[in-house]
Amino acid sequence: PKKRGFHLQGIPSIVASAACRGGDDLAITDLTELAKSGSRFSVRVTPKASRNQIKIEDDLIRVYVTTVPENGKATAAVIKLLAKAIGVAKSDIELVRGTKDRMKTFQIR
16 A cells, blocks of 8 residues: 655655554654755644654654744744754744644755
């Protein structure tokens, strides 16, 4: 059966291979390989989580944030968390798709 998710293009090979193995969920904090200009990646956002974290589950980048999904607060928290994990400025991460959706696509400027 076909899994619903995103391709892990542009993600470090260690992270991608670990995610493809399945099994334990990985708490990912270092996504510096995505820091290339023009790199695009998609994430699944879970607002109102118990803590802020980034994981890869079933070939999908998942970002958990504690903020509520109103007036773009959750998206701003996702951008802040991704910027820290990738090692770029918040202003270098651009939301391409998914302004009011849990599935979001970002691009590095």
